[in-house]
Amino acid sequence: GERFSLxxxxxxxGVDEFDADSAVEHLVEVSLLEAAGSDRFAFHPLIQELARxxxxxxxxxxxxxxxxxxxxxxxxVMAAAADHLFNPNRPKVAWESWIPDGGPPPFDSLAEAxxxxxxESAGLVExxxxxxxxxxxxxxxxxPLVLLHGFRIRGRVEELEEPLRVAVAAAxxxxxxxxxxxxxxxxxxxHGALGRFDExxxxxxxxxxxxxxx
Numbered sequence: 502g503e504r505f506s507l508x509x510x511x512x513x514x515g516v517d518e519f520d521a522d523s524a525v526e527h528l529v530e531v532s533l534l535e536a537a538g539s540d541r542f543a544f545h546p547l548i549q550e551l552a553r554x555x556x557x558x559x560x561x562x563x564x565x566x567x568x569x570x571x572x573x574x575x576x577x578v579m580a581a582a583a584d585h586l587f588n589p590n591r592p593k594v595a596w597e598s599w600i601p602d603g604g605p606p607p608f609d610s611l612a613e614a615x616x617x618x619x620x621e622s623a624g625l626v627e628x629x630x631x632x633x634x635x636x637x638x639x640x641x642x643x644x645p646l647v648l649l650h651g652f653r654i655r656g657r658v659e660e661l662e663e664p665l666r667v668a669v670a671a672a673x674x675x676x677x678x679x680x681x682x683x684x685x686x687x688x689x690x691x692h693g694a695l696g697r698f699d700e701x702x703x704x705x706x707x708x709x710x711x712x713x714x715x
Contacts (some may be wrong), residue, residue, distance in 0.1 A: 504543045509624060512575035513568050541620070551620035569635045576628040577640050577647070578603035579621070584647040585615040587654065596646065596680050599639040618651050622660070633671050641671035642680055649687055658691045665691065682711035 511521035525542055528534040537543035556565060581600045584591070586608060608614040616623075625648055633641035645661055645668045652658050665688040672681035685708035692701035 502638065504537050504541055505624065506620060507540050507542070509572060509575065509621070510542070514570045515568070515571055540706060566635055569631055573628045573632040573635065573640050573644075574601060576621070576625050577601070577632075577644050579607060579617065580625055580644060580651075581647045582607050583618050584650055586611045586614045587618075588650040591650070592606040595678070596643050599643045600647075619655075622652070622657075626660055626664055629667050633667050638671040638674045640674060642668050642677065642684070644668070645687070646680075653694075658694050660690055662688065678711040679715035681703055682715065685711065 507518055509519055510525055511518045514521055514524065516524075519645060525534060529542070533544075533548055534545045535545070562688065563684060578601055581597070582603060585606075608617065625644070629641050629644050632638075645664045648661060648664070649658075652661050665684050668684045668686070669681050672678070672684060685704055689701045689704035689708065692698070692704055
């Protein structure tokens with residue numbers, strides 16, 4: 502997206518936040534980035550498009566893939582840690598083995614996790630599609646599962662409609678019919694929450710063959 506945080510930049514660059522801060526501040530000083538609030542930065546759309554064009558020309562495809570993978574993995578690890586605080590009684594399930602070990606818990610409190618979630622939520626939604634396009638189907642399949650509760654308690658489940666469909670496709674690519682069924686079940690819940698009951702019923706029905714295949 503056009504806006505990003507310093508920790509997200511550090512993940513993309515594969516450096517610590519101190520080094521990322523130096524790089525970002527330099528870009529602000531030369532007017533290639535703008536400060537957009539506390540710990541937030543923004544590209545002008547034209548600068549963003551120019552940067553993408555330069556990356557396509559100057560950076561090796563595997564470098565772009567690795568950088569994108571570092572960011573989407575960071576999104577998954579952090580979102581899973583936040584979900585553990587939002588929904589501590591959720592039973593641990595098999596797909597959580599796809600979540601890399603993030604080391605010590607990144608949040609000291611529920612409030613800190615909620616603040617992070619609210620600041621990063623737009624990027625977290627984008628990360629699902631980005632991971633799928635990057636060939637990281639495990640991240641694309643599991644990220645919406647750790648985002649659902651956070652968006653539900655904020656009354657913003659409509660933002661997960663497209664990511665959940667991407668997650669279904671990712672689960673199919675992985676040969677994980679049960680995960681595909683769970684994602685479709687969650688998508689049906691989203692449809693129901695939005696008052697689209699016919700779609701909810703149809704999506705529940707769509708999930709059944711996946712469960713039967715599992």
